Amino acid sequence: MSAVLDTPLLSVRKLTHRYGSRVACRDISFDLHPGEVLAIVGESGSGKSTLLNCLSGGLPVERGVAFYRDRKGLAHDLGSLQEQDRRHLARTEWGFVRQNPRDGLRMRVSAGGNIGEPLMMVGARHYGDIRALAGDWLARVEIDPARLDDSPASFSGGMQQRLQIARNLVTAPRLVFMDEPTGGLDVSVQARLLDLLRALVADLGLAVLIVTHDLAVARLLSHRVLVMQGGDVIETGLTDQVLDDPQAPYTQLLVSSILEG
Amino acid sequence: MYVSVTGGERAIAAAHRQLGQARRGDPAIPELSIAQIKAQMTLAVDRVMQEGSLHDPDLAALAIKQARGDLVEAIFLLRAYRTTLPRFGTSEVVKTAAMRVTRRISAIFKDVPGGQVLGQTFDYTHRLLDFSLMDEAEGQGQEEEASRRAAEAVPHPMPGIAAVLDGESLLEAPGDADAGDGAAVADLTRRPLEFPAGRDLRLQALARGDEGFLLALGYSTQRGYGNNHPFVGEIRQGSVAISLVPEELGFPIEIGEIELSECEMVNQFAGAPGKPPQFTRGYGLAFGENERKAMSMALVDRALRARDLGEPVDGPAQDEEFVLYHADNVEAQGFVQHLKLPHYVDFQSELDLVRSIRARFADSDHDGEGEQA
């Protein structure tokens, strides 16, 4: 498979996942291109987190197909990927920012160690270089580099989240999965984080698959949006178009509730 | 002139002589006999056989005598001996339903077919030291006679309590608790434990595990660390026949009888998608009258099934690796006590390291001062 300019990074066709007899997501299909940010929005129970988990390896792909195209242009079938290969992709090409930063950080390891670990996992063996790069990244996510040796337990929630982002981006991934990255943060802290994310995503040309219940987050960060309800995609399109002119009644409901809220 | 410490051999020989003397004690006092230990310290013998994983009351009594009453040391002696024994094969499954019962109780029903038979138990004794036992004269003949008569009146075979719940399918079937793939029972003494462990290996590890450890873990579940609301469905004690199918014969023959204590716990009901709730089981089995062990084992067995039953694992008794890796007191006592062995080479390395780090620390302090000045 040769690399074509406009070839999608991630191709999903009719992805379906069930928990026993309950269908969590049904016949989901979409493409994600390099540098594109796609928001999956919906209320809780819509199936958006299940979808994210199926694509990032937390759940198996049982029905439907999902392909990921790596740096060399090779396509990987995520449904039949060996665990070893999945972990290799996760180390070298992906990132995963979790809602609760404590789930995505090593709380007993210093900030520098947290950012350095992904580098060491791909073979970095120069302490000074690792430390310098970690310091750079701290500055980049607006944390004082003097806190390099501090434990994240001493950081505020917003700082912990920014540290998690640095830990995920330090290996220059091509695709980052994000699960409600601003959930649980104060509104003002959220705004700062979103600005930071927007700048980083643009600078690094990242492709992002972000799950959120917050349309404002989708509006700020994403190029396209997938609206889910009860396991189905009920509307999709360019973010501004969908949010300014929602077609489906459910989307209209969602949009109008932000205005009122 | 310094001469390094030699004579380790002589030191060990001297230590062994001293130990031998201490074991015998004052020669004016009659020596303990194996027969006495077997007959009058039965529960100690039962425990040593259980955790030693070897049913031989004489050898267990010998081990207790040799170990000066230290049961963990005696268990070790028996295990080491067991390693040298040839194996003929595996017995047929023991039929506890056909047990000649001397004691049988149930806490879940007031009256049960076959009745509640107290048998011999400390349960309802008042824990008052009986100073009459300090005399070595014979006595208590009347009590013995009464209990022997009681034993004769017990129905045989004794119907099981589980059958009462089974009638309404209220209790999961015994096979439901296992992987149920019909594979042969694994042998913990022949191969190392790997995780996740099947129920057969778990039960074997619990059977030979330290009674104190399991008692504490079982207790912890009752206090909320992974509670599964246990009830004693049935406890029975008595003798069962052991059968074996020798290769040469091709049919089972009885090779003897042993005393067993069996505990079936009935626990909180679970349900699964498509299956209505049922009471679940915990199982314990021990040699002789080791009832407390059988009960502790049943509590921990049920706790360890948490993952299989889809329950959250939040108490230490439910943590398979934690329980099974630390249950064996032969392993535990070995590793704890090995700290007495010389470790001076590693300690030397640590000394050097600490000194080095402290020197670096002191240096950086001096650097700081230099800059300020």
Added chain:
Amino acid sequence: MTSATPLAGYSYAYLDAQTKRMIRRAILKAVAVPGYQVPFGSREMPLPYGWGTGGIQLTAALIGRDDTLKVIDQGADDTTNAVSIRAFFQRTAGVKTTTRTEEASLIQTRHRIPETPLQPGQILVYQVPIPEPLRWLEPRESETRRMHAWAEYGPMHVKLYEDIARHGEIAVSYAYPVMVEGRYLMSPSPIPKFDNPKLHRSPALQLFGAGREKRIYAIPPYSDVRSLDFQDHPFRIEPHGHACALCGSTDSFLNEVVMDDTGKRMHVCSDTDYCTTRRDHLEQGEAAE
């Protein structure tokens, strides 16, 4: 010491043939995958777990009538446990024993590698308490097995990074982790880091036995064994700057011996055979003059 008749009523070297076969199979597997911990059905032995049952089982499975056995603990032949283990094999195998490293075909050791370089054909059996190098970072065996399977050793590198950040140096002085043939992370048993260089490309076969934890692992002769470090904080051994008070050696591992209440100390070789041999040569040298 010359050989004697082994103990009647027991198998040669105590273990039955089936058990020896099982252990030998585990050894072969271990040698085939250098540094990988092979689970084995460790038996209860007459010595307690923690006292070297893993090493003893390895030795018992390998030893034969033509072997010469050396047993050391902390580098010395006469520490009580080494004496006890040597006596065990004298009783159960009637095997020839020696204190001379050069004369031994099989050396069982606790916590040291002999100073005298080993030769092709020699076997070094290490007693191992905790075979898993990741154990202090991850208590669960189920998890560490996965880490080895996928060569995901991040937490170990992070630990070393943290040491440098906090202490200015890697704060591991014994059981210093190594990579074997670039694939498996391994604990060399609690030998001082001073001994780590001897693991690399040794002509001898190195076998590691953990009886209580039930694992065997191996470094075949001439294998590549590298101590973990960073390019700008390379593994190194600080010269201790002392000399052995008995033989004058400055490049062997020395133990501090406390002489009196005032804390006066002297340093002595931990390897008693090495020290004795040096002293003999010195005396001969003096006698010749």
